[in-house]
Structure formats: C-alpha cells, structure tokens
Amino acid sequence: MLEEVGFVDLTVGPAADTFGGAGGEPNARAYEVYGYAFLARRP
Amino acid sequence: MTDVLVDPEALREQVRSKYREVATDPHGRFHFHTGRPLAARLGYAMTLVEALPDRAVESFAGVGNPFSMRRLEPGERIVDIGSGAGFDSFIAADQVGPAGSVVGVDMTTEMLEKSTETAAAMGAGNVEFRTGLAEALPVEDGWADAVISNGVINLCADKRAVLNEIWRVLRPGGWLQFADIANGRPVPTEALRDIDLWTS
Numbered sequence: 151m152l153e154e155v156g157f158v159d160l161t162v163g164p165a166a167d168t169f170g171g172a173g174g175e176p177n178a179r180a181y182e183v184y185g186y187a188f189l190a191r192r193p
Numbered sequence: 194m195t196d197v198l199v200d201p202e203a204l205r206e207q208v209r210s211k212y213r214e215v216a217t218d219p220h221g222r223f224h225f226h227t228g229r230p231l232a233a234r235l236g237y238a239m240t241l242v243e244a245l246p247d248r249a250v251e252s253f254a255g256v257g258n259p260f261s262m263r264r265l266e267p268g269e270r271i272v273d274i275g276s277g278a279g280f281d282s283f284i285a286a287d288q289v290g291p292a293g294s295v296v297g298v299d300m301t302t303e304m305l306e307k308s309t310e311t312a313a314a315m316g317a318g319n320v321e322f323r324t325g326l327a328e329a330l331p332v333e334d335g336w337a338d339a340v341i342s343n344g345v346i347n348l349c350a351d352k353r354a355v356l357n358e359i360w361r362v363l364r365p366g367g368w369l370q371f372a373d374i375a376n377g378r379p380v381p382t383e384a385l386r387d388i389d390l391w392t393s
Contacts, residue, residue: 155356157369161262166235168256168374174224182377185235185256185344189263189370192363 152190163187198385201350205326208348209301212254216278216303219251227254235372236261237284245283249311252278252304255343257372260284268292269338272362274327274355274371275299275345279308279320285341286320295320296337298330328354332362339363342371 152160168185169178177183211223219227226234228251232242235258242250259281265271265288273282276297285295297320299305308322325331327342327349340359349355359369 151353151356152369155353155360157356157360163257163262166257166372168235169225170234172224172226173222177224180378181380183374184377185372185374187257187259187261187370187372189368192360192365192367192369 152188156192157190158193159189159191161189163189197351198382199350201328204348204350205300212277212301213303215252215254216301216307219278223254225254225256227252229253231255232280241284241287245280246311246315248307249278249283249315250280252307253280255281255372256347256374257343259341259343259370259372260288261372263339263368263370265289265293265339270336271295272330272332272337272340273297274330274340274342274359275348276308276322277301277304279311279322281341281343282308282320282322283311283315283317286317289319291319293319296332297322298325298327298332300324300326328358330358330362334361335364337362337364337367339368339370342373344373346371347373 163186165184169175237258265285267290269289271285276282276299282295282297305322305324312320323331346352346355
C-alpha cells in the first residue's frame with residue numbers, strides 16, 4: 151500500500167519480538183505478529 | 194473492495210479508551226509491554242532513555258523503533274503521529290536539536306495533557322503537541338522533513354487515508370519512518386471485522 155500511494159525506496163527492518171512475555175503473546179504467536187521498522191521516502 | 198473493515202469512529206473510541214488507561218495508569222496490566230523495559234526491548238539508545246523523566250517514558254507503548262533505520266538530522270521538522278505521552282517526540286526533539294521542530298499529534302486528551310505537561314517540565318522548546326487524527330493532521334502541506342509513528346497506523350481503520358495524509362504533510366524528498374506490527378499468518382476476516390480484537 152505504501153508503494154501504491156507513491157512512496158519509494160521502501161526498506162523494512164528486522165522483526166522485533168514486541169509481545170514476547172506480555173499478555174498478548176499467545177495471539178501474537180498464533181498469527182506470527184512481530185514489530186517492524188519501515189523506512190520510505192516521498193519522491 | 195474497500196480496505197476499511199470496521200467503523201473508523203467506533204475503532205477510534207476503542208483506542209481512546211485503551212490509551213486513556215495507559216496514560217493514567219501506566220503500570221496497569223496490558224496485553225503489551227510499556228515504559229523503559231519496552232524501550233530496552235526495542236533497541237532504543239538507553240543513555241537517552243535513562244535521561245528522560247519517568248512521565249516521559251512510563252506510558253510508552255510502541256511496537257518497534259522508528260529511529261533504527263534513519264537518525265533524524267539536526268534542524269529537521271518532524272511530525273509524530275499518535276504521539277501518546279510524548280516518548281518518541283522527545284527522542285526526536287533530542288535528535289533534531291534546538292534548530293529543529295517536532296509536532297506530536299494525538300487524539301486522546303489524557304495523553305495530550307501528559308505530553309504537554311512533560312514538555313513544559315523538561316523545558317523542551319522545540320516540541321509541541323496538537324490534538325488531531327492521523328487521517329486529518331493539523332499540519333500544513335509539505336511542512337515535514339520526516340514523519341514518524343509507532344504502533345499507530347495498525348490501529349487506524351482506513352490506512353490508505355492515513356498514508357495519503359502523511360504524503361500531504363511531507364515535503365518532496367521527505368521521509369516516512371515508522372514502526373508497526375505485521376502478521377506472518379493470515380488473520381481470519383471475521384476476526385478483522387471484530388472491533389474488540391483490534392486493541393486486545
């Protein structure tokens with residue numbers, strides 16, 4: 151969707167285990183939910 | 194087919210309710226980590242985090258580190274979407290320095306009160322907080338050198354509207370650097386339409 155809007159040079163960082171050890175961990179594990187950093191540029 | 198699966202205003206009210214709790218009771222029980230332990234978990238530079246007062250950090254509830262792939266430049270103008278109690282805005286303010294400017298935008302009154310009071314207590318003259326929505330930012334066209342956000346866009350019903358709004362406030366050549374969650378396995382459509390699951 152970022153590229154559809156027009157952003158370029160999209161980079162995605164490594165996964166962070168955002169919910170590990172928290173109450174939301176079971177749901178996060180069920181759907182392989184992780185946190186990511188995204189970088190993009192408006193041309 | 195529309196990208197919008199739930200009523201945007203109903204979802205906003207659900208999010209406000211959750212993050213009102215995070216603002217006023219930051220050490221309560223949530224399904225996510227908060228505060229300094231979360232900042233350490235997400236790889237923030239802890240020397241800077243440790244220098245911030247507790248009230249600037251305790252309600253932090255991000256999902257990643259929007260500064261991990263690009264450090265902000267001195268003098269840049271930054272918009273922080275969903276600034277909460279101000280944690281990422283204060284990190285940004287440190288990076289852009291006194292010649293830069295940070296505008297944090299949030300829709301939860303208790304978060305805005307907390308971030309504004311903290312900025313005043315810190316004497317942070319290069320950061321201000323405004324009430325607003327991610328889909329209607331109170332920022333003029335092309336003002337920002339970079340837009341940051343952390344765990345917020347996934348909580349917006351109309352993500353395309355948010356991205357179009359980010360595009361509007363960024364100058365040509367400006368950066369979008371944000372952190373958010375993504376799932377590796379598909380979530381059933383019925384779950385995506387269940388508004389209670391968006392914040393749980």
